[in-house]
Amino acid sequence: MTDIHEALERADRETFTREPPKSVQARVRFLLGKLRTTRAVAGLLGVTQRSVERYLRGERKNPPKAIADRIDAEVRSRWQPQVRKRRRREAATSTGITVETRARFGYTAPIGSTDDGRMRRLTVHLPPEYANRLFEAQQQGAGDRQLRGIVAEGLQEVYFKDDGRRADNLEVEFTDIDYIDVSF
Numbered sequence: 001m002t003d004i005h006e007a008l009e010r011a012d013r014e015t016f017t018r019e020p021p022k023s024v025q026a027r028v029r030f031l032l033g034k035l036r037t038t039r040a041v042a043g044l045l046g047v048t049q050r051s052v053e054r055y056l057r058g059e060r061k062n063p064p065k066a067i068a069d070r071i072d073a074e075v076r077s078r079w080q081p082q083v084r085k086r087r088r089r090e091a092a093t094s095t096g097i098t099v100e101t102r103a104r105f106g107y108t109a110p111i112g113s114t115d116d117g118r119m120r121r122l123t124v125h126l127p128p129e130y131a132n133r134l135f136e137a138q139q140q141g142a143g144d145r146q147l148r149g150i151v152a153e154g155l156q157e158v159y160f161k162d163d164g165r166r167a168d169n170l171e172v173e174f175t176d177i178d179y180i181d182v183s184f
């Protein structure tokens with residue numbers, strides 16, 4: 001998973017209107033409701049079908065950390081899909097997204113200006129069209145390079161070119177991401 005893909009997933013989880021189930025038993029029951037069979041849940045979690053049945057009955061309450069983390073991740077990835085869908089649709093059509101990042105930005109610019117890349121910390125609100133492109137690319141399974149390209153283009157146009165008011169010939173490269181956070 002890429003940095004940008006993970007940031008979008010974190011942003012999705014922040015849109016929850018209710019917290020997911022807390023206990024292992026409730027979480028496994030939720031997964032069973034989504035996947036329909038204990039065999040499917042066991043395959044998803046990488047445990048035996050018998051272990052899933054024990055979690056459901058409450059006989060096992062403390063799975064190993066790796067399995068507990070997998071259960072948590074799978075529940076969160078399936079929790080409140082309609083809320084996520086609605087928030088993404090709002091971001092893609094009206095509100096846009098906010099990108100906070102610390103990364104190296106390099107430039108291709110006219111002679112007489114610097115093109116040395118340097119670390120910058122930016123918080124920039126990108127318009128809905130960039131959010132829409134980012135969500136569509138993510139759904140189509142786009143790789144890290146394509147997602148970075150969309151974010152770089154948005155940062156270039158909104159922040160560096162100030163929506164076309166300056167730096168017409170500037171081309172921005174977005175590399176060496178220290179961290180990136182997205183909210184919508």
